[in-house]
Amino acid sequence: QVQLVESGGGLVQAGDSLKLSCAASGRTSSAGAMAWFRQAPGKEREFVTSITRVGGGLLYAPFVEGRFTVSRDDARDMMYIQMNSLKPEDTAVYYCAASRRDFQTMDRRDYEYWGQGTQVTVSS
Numbered sequence: 001q002v003q004l005v006e007s008g009g010g011l012v013q014a015g016d017s018l019k020l021s022c023a024a025s026g027r028t029s030s031a032g033a034m035a036w037f038r039q040a041p042g043k044e045r046e047f048v049t050s051i052t053r054v055g056g057g058l059l060y061a062p063f064v065e066g067r068f069t070v071s072r073d074d075a076r077d078m079m080y081i082q083m084n085s086l087k088p089e090d091t092a093v094y095y096c097a098a099s100r101r102d103f104q105t106m107d108r109r110d111y112e113y114w115g116q117g118t119q120v121t122v123s124s
Contacts, residue, residue: 002026002113004096009118016086020118022079022096032102034072034079035111038092038120045095047106049081059104063089086122093117 008020024031035050049070050059058070067086072079079096097111105111 002028002031002098004098004113004115006094006096006115006118009094009120011121011123012086014086014088014122014124016122017082017084018086018120019083020081020094020096020120022115024077024079024098028074028077030100031098031113033099033105033110035097035099035106036070036079036081037095037097037108037111038090039095039117040089040092043092045108047108048094050104050106051079052104053102057104059106061106083120086120088122088124091120091122093119 003025005023033050033052036048037045038048039045047061051070051072067084069082095117096115098113099111
């Protein structure tokens with residue numbers, strides 16, 4: 001099992017930046033690809049970005065438009081997302097996820113481990 005804990009959320013203004021962190025614990029060696037998803041009120045959880053363990057292969061959702069950067073530090077069992085130029089529509093609970101497999105996927109069904117989420121609110 002892998003446990004994931006997100007941190008770094010908060011209330012910011014449009015145009016501001018925010019960096020979220022995801023700390024992994026447990027059998028972290030079994031974690032392959034990791035990802036960030038988000039869920040806004042009344043909407044389904046959606047893919048934001050992912051990064052593979054080997055090679056650091058990256059995927060980004062189209063709405064990111066170059067504003068977000070994902071990274072991971074396996075020596076520290078951490079994953080991050082740097083979010084710049086935030087918009088009100090980025091308001092959501094952001095979730096960290098990990099897969100037992102190491103491949104690029106946007107499908108939330110491919111991720112077996114999930115954190116509890118951290119709230120990001122962007123005011124206009």
